[in-house]
Amino acid sequence: xxxxxxxxxxxxxxxxxxxxKDITTLLNNGPVYREVIQELARQLKNKQIxxxxxxxxxxxxxxxxxxxxxxxxxxxIRKSGKLPGKTIEADYALEYGKxxxxxxxxxxxxxxxxxxxxxxxxxxxxxxxxxxxxxxxxGDVIGAAFLIELEELNGREKLGAIDIVSxxxx
Ligand SMILES: O=P(O)(O)OC[C@H]1O[C@H](OP(=O)(O)OP(=O)(O)O)[C@H](O)[C@@H]1O
Ligand SMILES: Nc1ncnc2[nH]cnc12
Numbered sequence: 229x230x231x232x233x234x235x236x237x238x239x240x241x242x243x244x245x246x247x248x249k250d251i252t253t254l255l256n257n258g259p260v261y262r263e264v265i266q267e268l269a270r271q272l273k274n275k276q277i278x279x280x281x282x283x284x285x286x287x288x289x290x291x292x293x294x295x296x297x298x299x300x301x302x303x304x305i306r307k308s309g310k311l312p313g314k315t316i317e318a319d320y321a322l323e324y325g326k327x328x329x330x331x332x333x334x335x336x337x338x339x340x341x342x343x344x345x346x347x348x349x350x351x352x353x354x355x356x357x358x359x360x361x362x363x364x365x366x367g368d369v370i371g372a373a374f375l376i377e378l379e380e381l382n383g384r385e386k387l388g389a390i391d392i393v394s395x396x397x398x
Contacts, residue, residue: 229260234257235250237249264395268375279342280292280345284307287354289347295345303336305329306329311330311332315331346372346374348374350378359387373392377392
């Protein structure tokens with residue numbers, strides 16, 4: 229399936245110079261959304277994964293259904309101030325801004341194999357910080373999965389030696 233034709237591109241959002249890849253036009257198509265999740269699951273089927281972690285908010289839209297499809301748990305990586313328990317936090321920068329991400333300090337057991345999932349890899353700032361948080365909790369990040377990769381931003385280079393799966397490249 230050609231997923232790209234279901235993704236809408238909006239120029240200069242949220243700021244001038246950014247070519248925004250809008251996945252809402254894919255998510256509202258049930259069969260296409262399901263095929264995205266099933267295709268990611270197919271590409272990951274030989275990996276041993278204990279948990280999927282996904283950053284708020286679009287990481288939930290990919291990571292949670294992928295966790296259900298693979299039969300593993302899901303851990304939300306949230307923007308600061310949203311999680312009720314004790315957290316660890318880290319500042320980060322992304323293609324068009326900066327923020328702070330947080331995880332519950334007991335979200336992952338040491339040694340668990342974690343896949344990080346998100347809708348889109350741009351500069352890699354969000355995922356590099358997500359990997360850092362998972363590592364701080366003793367998790368072993370074995371890979372990352374994305375619907376979209378913006379190749380010219382070289383996000384892969386920030387992520388070290390982990391396996392990376394992405395379905396649509398710009
Ligand atoms: O590779 P990077 O340069 O870090 O950019 C990618 C991140 O940017 C977007 O999230 P955003 O922070 O806009 O939040 P949202 O999911 O809540 O829309 C996207 O969903 C990725 O998480
Ligand atoms: N160009 C882009 N489109 C959609 N989401 C993004 N997150 C970071 N860069 C983005």
